[in-house]
Amino acid sequence: MFETDEPKMTSFHIPTMAEMTANGNTPEVLFWVGCAGSFDDRAKRITKAIAKILNAAGTSFAVLGQEESCSGDPAKRAGNEFLYQMQAAQNIAILNGYGINRIITGCPHCFNVLKNEYPELGGNYEVQHHTQFIRELIEQGKLRMADGGVFKGKKITFHDPCYLGRGNGEYLAPREVIASLDAELIEMRRCKQNGLCCGAGGAQMFKEAEKGTAEVNHARTEDVLESKAEIVATGCPFCNTMMTDGVKHANKEGEIIVKDVAELIAEAADLL
Amino acid sequence: MMSQLIFLLLLSTGIFFFVRRIRFIQKNIRLGRDVDLSDQKAKRWKTMARVALGQGKMTARPVAGIMHIVIYVGFVIINLEMLEILLDGLLGTHRIFAEPLGPVYDVLIGSFEWLAAGVILSCVVFFIRRNGMAIARLRSRELAGWPSLDANIILVVEVLLMFAFLSMNATDGIAQLRGLPHYVNAGSFPVSQWLMPLYAGFSDTGLVAVERGMWWFHIAGVLAFLVYVPYSKHFHIILAFPNTYFSDLTPAGAMNNMESVTREVKLMMDPSADPYATPAESAEPPAPFGAKDATDLTWKQLMESYSCTECGRCTSECPANQTGKLLSPRKIMMDTRDRIEEIGKARDANGGQWESDGKSLLGHYITEEELWACTSCQACVQACPINISPMGIILDMRRSLIMEDSKSPESITSMFNNIENNGAPWAFPAESRGDWTQDV
Numbered sequence: 001m002f003e004t005d006e007p008k009m010t011s012f013h014i015p016t017m018a019e020m021t022a023n024g025n026t027p028e029v030l031f032w033v034g035c036a037g038s039f040d041d042r043a044k045r046i047t048k049a050i051a052k053i054l055n056a057a058g059t060s061f062a063v064l065g066q067e068e069s070c071s072g073d074p075a076k077r078a079g080n081e082f083l084y085q086m087q088a089a090q091n092i093a094i095l096n097g098y099g100i101n102r103i104i105t106g107c108p109h110c111f112n113v114l115k116n117e118y119p120e121l122g123g124n125y126e127v128q129h130h131t132q133f134i135r136e137l138i139e140q141g142k143l144r145m146a147d148g149g150v151f152k153g154k155k156i157t158f159h160d161p162c163y164l165g166r167g168n169g170e171y172l173a174p175r176e177v178i179a180s181l182d183a184e185l186i187e188m189r190r191c192k193q194n195g196l197c198c199g200a201g202g203a204q205m206f207k208e209a210e211k212g213t214a215e216v217n218h219a220r221t222e223d224v225l226e227s228k229a230e231i232v233a234t235g236c237p238f239c240n241t242m243m244t245d246g247v248k249h250a251n252k253e254g255e256i257i258v259k260d261v262a263e264l265i266a267e268a269a270d271l272l
Numbered sequence: 273m274m275s276q277l278i279f280l281l282l283l284s285t286g287i288f289f290f291v292r293r294i295r296f297i298q299k300n301i302r303l304g305r306d307v308d309l310s311d312q313k314a315k316r317w318k319t320m321a322r323v324a325l326g327q328g329k330m331t332a333r334p335v336a337g338i339m340h341i342v343i344y345v346g347f348v349i350i351n352l353e354m355l356e357i358l359l360d361g362l363l364g365t366h367r368i369f370a371e372p373l374g375p376v377y378d379v380l381i382g383s384f385e386w387l388a389a390g391v392i393l394s395c396v397v398f399f400i401r402r403n404g405m406a407i408a409r410l411r412s413r414e415l416a417g418w419p420s421l422d423a424n425i426i427l428v429v430e431v432l433l434m435f436a437f438l439s440m441n442a443t444d445g446i447a448q449l450r451g452l453p454h455y456v457n458a459g460s461f462p463v464s465q466w467l468m469p470l471y472a473g474f475s476d477t478g479l480v481a482v483e484r485g486m487w488w489f490h491i492a493g494v495l496a497f498l499v500y501v502p503y504s505k506h507f508h509i510i511l512a513f514p515n516t517y518f519s520d521l522t523p524a525g526a527m528n529n530m531e532s533v534t535r536e537v538k539l540m541m542d543p544s545a546d547p548y549a550t551p552a553e554s555a556e557p558p559a560p561f562g563a564k565d566a567t568d569l570t571w572k573q574l575m576e577s578y579s580c581t582e583c584g585r586c587t588s589e590c591p592a593n594q595t596g597k598l599l600s601p602r603k604i605m606m607d608t609r610d611r612i613e614e615i616g617k618a619r620d621a622n623g624g625q626w627e628s629d630g631k632s633l634l635g636h637y638i639t640e641e642e643l644w645a646c647t648s649c650q651a652c653v654q655a656c657p658i659n660i661s662p663m664g665i666i667l668d669m670r671r672s673l674i675m676e677d678s679k680s681p682e683s684i685t686s687m688f689n690n691i692e693n694n695g696a697p698w699a700f701p702a703e704s705r706g707d708w709t710q711d712v
Contacts, residue, residue, distance in 0.1 A: 014709040035696040038705045048712050065706030069695030077648050078684050079562065079670030081530045083691055085537045116526035121534065162649040167525020193654055194332075197591040202648030202667075206687040206697055210645040213596030 012055050016065035017098045027062040029054075029133070030100045032114065034107035035070050036237035042244065043106075043237035049266035050106050050130050056271050057142040061104075067094050073109040076117070078203035085121065088113075092123035102126045104133045106262070108164040108236045109201070115168070129164055131174040131235050131261050138180050146270035151183040156264070157229035158185070159220065159243060160195035161236035174235050174261050181268050183231075188223040196220050198242035205238050221246030224256060232258045279361035279491070286495030293502040297578055300616040303626070304571035305559070309518045316517045319659070324516040329657040333585065336401075339394035343430070346387035347509070350437070353384050357491050367444075370458030381459035385441065388434040389463045395427045395434075402427070409584030414603040419505065419582055426506050433493050440486035442467035443479050452476060508581035512658045515579040518572050519659040524650045527667060532559065562671025565632040566612040569665060576660040577609035586652035586662055592645040599645035601652035601662030607637035608665060634669050643669050644681060 020027055031054065037047035054061045072087035095103075103125045105111040115127035128136075137143040156178055164170050171192045178185050190196045199209065199216025209215060220243065224232050232247070234240040243258045259267075266272050309316075322328040327344060331337035356369050370377050402410050402423060415423075442464035447455040461468075471482055501507055522528075539545045563569045566577075586601035587593050593600050611633045619626040634643075646666045653661045673679045680688070687697045694702045 012712065014712060016706060016709075033705075033708075035698065038708060039696060039698055039700040044708045047708055051709075051712050063706065063709065065709070066703055068705060069702070070691045070697060072691070074687055074697050075691055076527060077667065077670075078680065078687070079667065079672070079674035080688055081533045081561070081671055082537070082675060083688055085530075085533050086540075087691065087695070089537055089541060112523075112525040116523055117529065120529040162647070162651075163525045166650040166654050168523050194589070194651075196594075197647045197649035197651065199591060199595075199647055202646050203684060203687065204647050207644070207681050207683040209595075210592070210597045210599070210641055212592070212645075214594075216591045216595050216647065219591070219595055 014051055014055075015062045016067070017062045017100075018065070018067065020062045021098060025060075026099070028060040029102045029104050030095070030098075031061045031063050032071075032103050032105040032110055033063055033068060034105060034110045034237065036241075037106045038068070040237060040241070042241060046237060046240065046260040046262055047106055049260065049262040049272065050104075052266050052271040053134060053137070053143060053262060053269070056269060057137040059137070059142075064094065071110045071113045073113045074203040074206060076113070077201070078206075088118055088121050088123070092118055092121055095123055095125065100125060102128075104128045104130055106130050106237070108161040108167070109238070112163040112167050129168075129170065129173070129235065131164075131177050132170065134262065134265055135173045135177050138177065143265070143269060145180060145182070145265075145268045149182045150268055151181040151231070151264065154181075154183045154231055155186050155227075155229045156181070156183045156231040156233050157188050157224060157227050158191075158233045158235070158261070159188070159198065159224075159239055160192060161234070161239050162195070162197050162201050164235055165195055166193060174233065177261050177265060178233055181264060186227055186229055188227045188229075190223055196223060198236075198239040198246075200238035200242050205241075215246075215249075217242035217246040218249055221250050221252075225250060225252065230256060231264070232256060233261050233264060234258060235261050273364070276362060276364045282492060282495060283358070283361070286498050289499040290502065293499065296616060296620070297502060297507075299619075300612045301571050301574045301578065303567045303612065303615065303619075304569050304574040305567075307570040307572055309572060312521055315521060316519070319519045319521070320513055320517040323519070323657070323659055324512045327657075329659075332655070332657075336398075336583075339397060342387075342390040342394045346391035346434075349387055350384050350391075350434075352380070353437070354491075354494060357487070361491060366454050367456060367458050370456055377458055378460040381441065382462050385438065385461060385463035388437055392431050392434045395431045399424065399427045399431075409588040409602075412584060412587060412600060412602070414600055414606055415582065415584075419606065422504050422506075423582070425500075426504065429493065429497055429500075433490060433497070436486045436490040436493065438464040438467055439471070440483055440490060443471050443474075443483035443486065446471055446474075447476075447479055447483060450476065450479075452480065505580065505582045508579050508658065511575065511579035515575055516659050518575065520661060520664070524653050528664075530561070530671070532561070560672065561675035562673070563665065563668040564634045564672040564676060566608055566615060567626075568672065569608065569633075569668065573661075573665055573668075574608070574612050577605050577612060579658055580605040580609065580660055581658075582606060583657065585655040585657065586660070589651040589655040591647055591649060591651065597642075597645035598639065599642045599666075601666075604638060604642070604662040604665050605660060608633060611637050634672060638669065640673060640679065642666075643673065646670075 033047055036043040069091055070087050072084035076084035103114060105114060108129055111127055111129045114125060158174050158178060160171060175185060197216060198220055232243050234243060240258060240260055247253060247256050247258055327341050330340050359368050360366055401407055441459065441461050444455060445461045445464060446468055448457050471479060474482060560568060582602055584602050590599060590601050615626060618629055643666055648663060650663060652663055690697050690699050694700060
């Protein structure tokens with residue numbers, strides 16, 4: 001479980017909405033991948049894990065592919081409402097054009113914007129974060145963990161993404177999903193409502209931090225070390241990057257692994 | 273009769289200055305932009321009941337929270353005693369409730385005394401925490417000077433008022449034992465009995481003088497405090513209620529939509545719209561985007577600035593502040609209030625008309641460096657015991673920086689360009705967005 005190689009090549013096809021529509025089909029859900037999940041090499045592994053989970057659970061899904069564009073979150077949080085609304089208008093036109101009703105996202109920033117901010121601009125969908133959807137799949141018995149429990153007894157802590165936790169009050173779904181791993185879920189000193197940010201939100205991901213005495217992700221890594229967790233579970237590609245860097249900075253790369261909840265599940269269900 | 277007149281004069285002077293100050297603040301808050309928060313009344317009352325009346329968020333920090341609740345309950349309940357003092361003062365009576373309430377009166381006075389003792393204890397602990405202990409949020413640089421003095425004045429005055437209340441009871445109790453005229457046998461003195469030895473040696477005249485003196489000190493002190501409160505951070509005792517009533521009820525992650533931008537975007541995307549059309553003569557000049565000055569904020573945000581009691585829970589939870597950045601969410605609120613005060617004073621000095629003084633909240637009070645340190649993590653919003661959102665002001669100011677002044681760190685500009693050109697914050701070609709599907 002400590003190797004970081006690419007997921008195994010298993011063959012299944014991920015259709016785009018354009019393909020599906022051309023074939024006269026409608027998927028159950030649209031998987032909104034997000035920019036990090038589409039382009040960032042590390043985050044792509046999370047994306048693939050989510051896709052494998054959906055596939056294994058028999059969920060009929062599609063992606064937008066080239067038709068997906070940035071949700072506009074970093075532009076809006078950085079103050080560029082114009083750019084945000086242009087992005088939103090474009091995305092909503094496409095989503096509404098395909099008659100999308102249900103969306104799952106691999107990123108809490110996209111999740112928040114699509115769920116809370118698109119409705120005012122005419123985009124009304126049932127939006128779920130991937131941990132919420134995975135919880136449903138487990139509850140419905142559509143997704144089973146493999147025997148042998150690769151995470152049995154492992155100490156896992158969940159780092160709450162701000163826009164899933166405080167932003168939308170979802171603290172339980174990722175924890176319930178982790179609970180299915182038969183691992184030991186431990187909490188950091190600051191968690192849930194009081195969780196410390198990874199430092200990437202509000203468009204910080206795209207700029208240098210302001211002058212200070214420490215980096216936010218290093219401070220958060222201190223919380224991880226204090227908790228004695230062996231695995232930091234994340235639910236956001238940005239948190240994942242920040243925590244991976246933080247663990248590296250603390251020279252704990254060999255001891256603490258940072259993985260998205262979806263990756264842990266995909267691994268436990270022997271999908272990778 | 274004379275004392276009744278003096279009392280009436282004192283009372284009306286106190287109320288006059290209080291009301292004058294409230295009117296000033298009200299006018300200042302109304303300088304903010306309009307926002308409609310008249311919806312969801314049931315939910316609003318509930319939020320106010322839970323957060324302000326019920327102190328629902330206070331005990332997130334147990335020590336300060338519990339002692340705050342003691343002071344709060346003490347303040348609310350002991351004010352019942354104020355009603356009696358008012359009536360006695362106006363009618364020239366003494367302990368007017370004693371006879372009609374009978375034994376209930378004894379229970380009431382007894383419980384007031386216990387609460388007064390609790391208030392004194394809490395205020396002393398707060399004073400020590402503030403001045404003798406290294407509690408970071410009570411030592412931040414934005415508290416230097418007046419804010420720190422303000423906090424200490426409040427604590428000292430509360431202790432003095434409670435001491436006066438207990439001394440008044442102690443001397444009254446002795447007077448009752450001595451059977452002095454006017455001192456009806458009433459009340460129970462579970463706490464002030466311990467003060468009685470202090471006054472036991474006084475002559476009858478001396479005793480009555482102290483009792484009357486404490487009575488007058490208490491009422492005069494309360495009236496002075498009434499006038500002081502709206503000049504102070506202590507104004508939260510009133511504004512916490514409307515402020516929580518008008519809480520933002522959307523999920524904390526949701527950021528408001530700018531209607532003015534929506535109109536522009538729709539126009540841009542409408543092929544039949546005439547981009548060169550001149551606006552109608554009657555059209556009002558468009559409002560600036562985002563907030564540059566305090567008057568660009570909504571009235572709710574200005575109300576929040578007057579509601580802030582500078583406890584600093586927001587700042588101590590802020591990841592930027594914790595890692596040594598310049599940003600302090602509390603300072604954002606304090607700056608906003610200072611600026612709208614300045615604007616209000618200039619407006620009144622200018623016969624009610626506000627003319628720009630060339631200054632603005634963004635730039636003269638709050639720097640760009642502070643704004644860009646925010647991660648929009650909402651920890652400040654979560655931490656605020658009365659649902660203030662410093663983050664909302666920060667993000668509104670970023671809007672002004674970007675959309676009015678086109679000022680952004682270089683890397684942020686590149687991020688904007690990337691989104692505009694290839695639909696992602698990084699410089700990856702849009703065509704490759706779906707490439708990951710090829711090797712699943």
